[in-house]
Amino acid sequence: MRYFLHLAYKGTKYRGWQSQPKARSVQEVLEKHISALLHQKKTVHPCGRTDAGVHASQFFAHLEVEQKIDFDLVFRINKLLPNDIAVYDLIKVEDHANAQLDAIRRTYQYYFHLDKNPFLEETSSWYDIENLDVKNMKSAVDLIKKYEDFRAMCLQPDAHNSTLCSIFETKLKVEANNRQFCFEITANRFLRGMIRLLVARIIEIGKGQLSLKQFQHALQTGERVQYHKSAHPQGLHLTKVVYPYLEMK
Secondary structure, eight states: OEEEEEEEEOGGGSSOSSOBTTBOOHHHHHHHHHHHHHTSOOOEEESOOOOTTOEEEEEEEEEEOSSOOOSOHHHHHHHHSOTTEEEEEEEEEOTTOOTTTTOOEEEEEEEEESSOOTTTTTTSEEOOOOOOOHHHHHHHHHHHTTOOBOGGGOSOGGGSSOOBOOEEEEEEEEETTTTEEEEEEEESOOOTTHHHHHHHHHHHHHHTSSOHHHHHHHHHHOOOOSOOOOOOGGGEEEEEEEOTTOOOO
16 A cells, blocks of 8 residues: 655755765655654655755655555654654555656756845855846756756766756746846756756856856757856755646645
């Protein structure tokens, strides 16, 4: 019998989703409390993996059990979980449903700001820069939708069977007199490090360190640009995961 857990977490205090030795992870904490409630060791299988410091306002994981859960697991587990992890729903699904493989769309948002702000520190990335060319940045964001192969925007392209991604939507929201930004991207899948590499290139374009022509060349050819740095992790949020058989707000 299979259930989906619908949850969210603030990733600041975790070394990402995945359990790992000598490091606190979201998966470890969640599995610890679920196992305690069900009186047997359980594994939760995620819709994806987030890196250290990355957040998720919508996340799904599936759980296999022998018998129907006949108590309010959501209420009980939220009493046990730390304040930076919350379970919203426990959803009975078909036995073959898979939180990772069945997802058809994922949306990420990346927040960054240009003025030091202690209230944004953990959920948005601070870049101490001035006079970004917002017009060119928006042009770069629009270019992304025209391409499918993101080999140039992947940390380990050879680790993937394919570097093709279908990009459904991209946008750059600008607020606070061009001092706060949100890059949003929706696709069927993402490669390792892809979004943070894209954001780093967009910021470099805004700073005049990378031209739109160079960015487009990288997307066309799969060749990495000279400086292959990633954007800071804390600005990245997984905000929506879509399944063909689930209707979620």
